[in-house]
Amino acid sequence: MKLGVSFYTFGQNVDIREACEETKKAGYDGVELVLSEDGQLNMKTSDKELEQMRRMISDMGLEVCSIGAWNMWEHNMAGEDPADVSYARDIAKKQIDVASALGADTVLIVPGWVGTSFAPGVVRYDRAYENSQNSLMALAPYAEAAKITMGVENVWNKFLLSPLEFKRFLDEISSPYVGAYFDVGNIIYIGYPDQWIEILGSQYIKKIHFCDARSEAAGMSMFVDLFEGDVDFDAVMCALEDIGYDDWITVEFLPNYRRYPYQSIINARHSLRTLLGE
Numbered sequence: 001m002k003l004g005v006s007f008y009t010f011g012q013n014v015d016i017r018e019a020c021e022e023t024k025k026a027g028y029d030g031v032e033l034v035l036s037e038d039g040q041l042n043m044k045t046s047d048k049e050l051e052q053m054r055r056m057i058s059d060m061g062l063e064v065c066s067i068g069a070w071n072m073w074e075h076n077m078a079g080e081d082p083a084d085v086s087y088a089r090d091i092a093k094k095q096i097d098v099a100s101a102l103g104a105d106t107v108l109i110v111p112g113w114v115g116t117s118f119a120p121g122v123v124r125y126d127r128a129y130e131n132s133q134n135s136l137m138a139l140a141p142y143a144e145a146a147k148i149t150m151g152v153e154n155v156w157n158k159f160l161l162s163p164l165e166f167k168r169f170l171d172e173i174s175s176p177y178v179g180a181y182f183d184v185g186n187i188i189y190i191g192y193p194d195q196w197i198e199i200l201g202s203q204y205i206k207k208i209h210f211c212d213a214r215s216e217a218a219g220m221s222m223f224v225d226l227f228e229g230d231v232d233f234d235a236v237m238c239a240l241e242d243i244g245y246d247d248w249i250t251v252e253f254l255p256n257y258r259r260y261p262y263q264s265i266i267n268a269r270h271s272l273r274t275l276l277g278e
Contacts (some may be wrong), residue, residue, distance in 0.1 A: 003272060004065040004250035005265050006032040006209065011256050012070050016040050016053065020060050022262040027269045030063035032250050033102070035095055036070040043071075043094055050101040057102070065248040066151070066181070066207055067099045068108040073119050078112020078132035078159070080123060085135060088112070092139050092150065100146045106207050107143075108181045109150045111136065113157035117219075128159055133173055140175040151181025151206040154196070161190055163199035170204050179204045183252070184231050185211035185223060193231060197239035205245055209252045210268075220255045225264070226271035233275055 005023045007014055016033065023031055033053075035041050041053070057064060069091050077088035095107040111132045115122040123131070136150065143150050152160075152170070160166045170178060180200050184193040186209075197205060212229035213222045227233070249272070253264045272278075 001246055002029040002063070002065070002248050003269075004028055004030040004032055004063075004248050006068065006250050006252035007034045008032070008068055008070075009251070009253045009256060009264060010261055012036040012039050014039065017056060019262075020057055020062055023265060024060050024062055026262070026265045028062075028265070030065040030248065030250075031057065032066045032068055032108070032252075033064060033098070034068040034070055035091065035098065037074075039070075041098065043091070045098070047101065050098060054102045064099075064102040064104040065250060066104050066106040066108055067095045067102070069095050069110070072110040076112045076119070076121060076123065077110075077135040078114070078123055078128040079121060080127065080131070085131065089135055089139055092135075093142055096139075096143055096146050096148045096150075099148045104148070106149045106151050106181065108207070109136070109152050110155055111152045111157070111160065113155075114159045116157050118156075125159070129169070132159070133169065136173050136178050137175070140173070140177050143177040144175070148177070149206050150178050152178065153181040153209070154183055154186050156186065163191065163196040166196070167200055167204065170200075179206035181207045181209065183209035183211065184233075184236050185209070185213040185229065188213045188215050188230050189222065192235075194235040194239035197236065197243060197245075202243040202245065205243060207247060208240070208245070208249050210249050210272075211252050211254070223254055225253075226251070226268050226275075237275065 075084050075088035114128045212226050212231045214229045251268045257264045
């Protein structure tokens with residue numbers, strides 16, 4: 001397995017060159033870049049700029065493992081506003097275009113939300129389920145044409161709250177280009193990550209985020225450094241081995257460190273050496 005760093009760890013206005021340099025120095029193999037409205041990677045980033053970015057990252061000896069999107073939290077693809085849903089789909093298409101240009105094979109998709117404390121609006125659960133599926137089904141041909149997988153992440157959205165429901169949701173979409181981008185820390189307040197991995201299985205687990213969290217804490221304060229929380233990483237590794245997963249493990253830390261933000265990935269790399277027996 002290769003080890004990556006998600007740039008969600010560094011905030012929306014990260015300097016991509018600097019963050020890549022620090023990622024390489026810390027001993028990782030690749031990066032998950034994150035689209036935003038105003039950052040260096042945005043909805044208007046040109047093909048020429050993407051090619052320059054690809055060369056810069058490659059010259060550092062890094063790969064791009066996946067593409068996320070900050071602005072997906074501003075536009076609900078599971079919502080009831082047609083214009084908002086349309087823009088959320090446009091964000092996903094831009095992610096796919098960026099992934100294709102930068103050599104990644106997966107984009108991280110926020111499937112929308114029923115409700116959350118940090119994004120606007122509440123949608124009735126059954127409508128959110130239908131709307132989200134409709135969005136992903138509409139996007140699947142675009143992803144397939146680019147040979148880019150959409151990895152639906154388990155996020156704090158009061159939606160898709162069990163591995164059985166998540167699997168059924170993907171079963172019903174029935175596209176090899178729509179799977180799961182599974183975050184082991186995000187799930188700790190409602191379940192056990194190893195069980196989710198085993199139930200979703202190799203058919204659906206496309207990428208993995210590593211973070212840690214304490215189940216008894218609330219809000220963003222529940223997230224902690226690796227091994228400080230309640231994620232049973234030994235059980236997670238056994239589950240990944242059982243399903244034959246050998247793709248990227250990408251670390252992500254939210255909230256971002258207030259000072260010395262790159263220290264978070266240095267600390268995580270030491271923890272991963274212990275976990276992986278390096």
